[in-house]
Amino acid sequence: MMYVSTRSENGERFSASDAILKGLAPDGGLFIPESVPSIPFDFTLSRGAWYAMYQAMRPYFEGDELEDDLEEICRSAFSFPVPFFHNGGKDTLELIYGPTAAFKDFGARFLAYSMEKLLERRNEDLSILVATSGDTGGAVASAFHGRKHLSVKVLFPEGRVAERQRKQLTCWDGNVESYEVAGSFDDCQKMVKEAFMDSSLSGLSSANSINLGRLLPQMAYYVYASSLYKAIYDREAVFIIPSGNVGNSTGAFWAKAMGAPIKSIVLAVNANRTIPDYLETGEYRPRPSVETLANAMDVGAPSNMERLFSLFRTVEDFRANVTSYSVSDDEIRRTIKEEYEENGHIICPHTACGERVRRDHYSDEDTVVVATAHPAKFDKIVEPVIGHVVPVPGQLYDILQKPSNAKSIGTDYHELFEA
Numbered sequence: 025m026m027y028v029s030t031r032s033e034n035g036e037r038f039s040a041s042d043a044i045l046k047g048l049a050p051d052g053g054l055f056i057p058e059s060v061p062s063i064p065f066d067f068t069l070s071r072g073a074w075y076a077m078y079q080a081m082r083p084y085f086e087g088d089e090l091e092d093d094l095e096e097i098c099r100s101a102f103s104f105p106v107p108f109f110h111n112g113g114k115d116t117l118e119l120i121y122g123p124t125a126a127f128k129d130f131g132a133r134f135l136a137y138s139m140e141k142l143l144e145r146r147n148e149d150l151s152i153l154v155a156t157s158g159d160t161g162g163a164v165a166s167a168f169h170g171r172k173h174l175s176v177k178v179l180f181p182e183g184r185v186a187e188r189q190r191k192q193l194t195c196w197d198g199n200v201e202s203y204e205v206a207g208s209f210d211d212c213q214k215m216v217k218e219a220f221m222d223s224s225l226s227g228l229s230s231a232n233s234i235n236l237g238r239l240l241p242q243m244a245y246y247v248y249a250s251s252l253y254k255a256i257y258d259r260e261a262v263f264i265i266p267s268g269n270v271g272n273s274t275g276a277f278w279a280k281a282m283g284a285p286i287k288s289i290v291l292a293v294n295a296n297r298t299i300p301d302y303l304e305t306g307e308y309r310p311r312p313s314v315e316t317l318a319n320a321m322d323v324g325a326p327s328n329m330e331r332l333f334s335l336f337r338t339v340e341d342f343r344a345n346v347t348s349y350s351v352s353d354d355e356i357r358r359t360i361k362e363e364y365e366e367n368g369h370i371i372c373p374h375t376a377c378g379e380r381v382r383r384d385h386y387s388d389e390d391t392v393v394v395a396t397a398h399p400a401k402f403d404k405i406v407e408p409v410i411g412h413v414v415p416v417p418g419q420l421y422d423i424l425q426k427p428s429n430a431k432s433i434g435t436d437y438h439e440l441f442e443a
């Protein structure tokens with residue numbers, strides 16, 4: 025299996041490993057597989073989630089230098105449960121039991137273990153720079169902590185991340201360093217860009233959500249979850265996915281293209297309406313993001329859209345395959361309250377966007393809402409709405425107990441590289 029850029033029709037081809045180490049294609053496009061593989065004929069659910077995910081990923085690494093390591097990488101990276109919350113056909117797929125309690129753990133961990141293996145072979149080291157406004161930095165820091173040949177510098181804006189998110193960014197030691205920047209998220213991103221452009225610095229890389237190594241696990245859990253759903257209910261799943269950069273949902277579309285039993289895929293967005301507006305008007309207009317309660321979805325120019333456009337090449341084709349609805353902050357609060365009072369089920373503000381879309385548009389149909397983060401990460405929003413404390417899951421509790429350790433710096437990127 026080889027990979028090409030979304031921007032070149034007959035351009036250069038890359039192996040999966042090269043695509044993972046590069047992140048972005050040389051022409052600035054995103055890596056996509058040259059052809060869509062099928063789910064292996066011997067695919068089985070009998071050995072659990074991680075093994076099913078491994079099987080779904082196998083064809084993407086056929087002939088790659090990681091082919092023989094893939095099983096071990098998947099076993100290490102996907103070492104936590106992927107359960108359904110069943111509620112009479114109004115089910116929820118909970119991708120929230122990784123070390124930092126959000127679905128980004130799957131991709132970040134797979135990327136970290138793959139990179140470690142590749143660097144070990146090449147006897148090289150890489151330093152990962154991440155600018156974060158929330159969930160990504162924590163998942164990346166946790167995934168890369170303790171991995172050999174890799175170090176991480178996480179940059180976050182002072183005073184702009186939630187207290188528990190800050191904890192997840194600053195509780196590390198050893199090969200993970202945190203920098204609290206006296207500036208905005210945009211300043212953090214600018215510093216990372218400047219460092220990448222500085223030719224006196226070498227061995228820098230990123231762990232962006234567009235990296236193939238983060239996307240493939242998101243394909244794999246949809247193959248697993250839809251196959252399990254089919255085994256339980258004997259029908260195809262309708263997934264409603266809380267979306268921002270549409271990496272999670274691109275994974276679902278790739279799974280469906282491989283033949284996974286998925287009937288349709290619905291994107292729930294917050295007040296950032298770029299995709300619903302595109303479906304309505306036929307004109308694609310990326311724009312600056314607006315702030316909402318579901319902050320990990322505050323995206324006005326979704327970075328994975330190029331991959332969806334390479335799957336669905338015309339507006340008509342896009343409309344035939346993609347459905348999307350927008351949810352307001354008031355609706356997010358109301359939905360968290362309703363879901364708790366009716367089902368005793370506590371959900372995070374992102375998941376609430378999916379639940380609202382189910383309640384408003386799919387009341388007659390069985391659906392699976394995808395839970396993208398644990399509500400305990402967003403206690404300041406969720407607790408006032410439901411009127412009591414959200415129990416903290418074990419892995420999050422461990423992180424909250426650790427001492428914080430961050431360097432305060434200004435907005436000059438050179439400070440990142442001072443001893």
Ligand SMILES: *Cc1c(COP(=O)(O)O)cnc(C)c1O
Pocket residue numbers: 126127128159160233266267268269270271272273320321374375396397
């Ligand atoms: C990142 C994130 C999203 C959005 O996922 P995309 O892949 O960017 O669409 C939704 N919910 C949570 C909790 C997230 O961390």
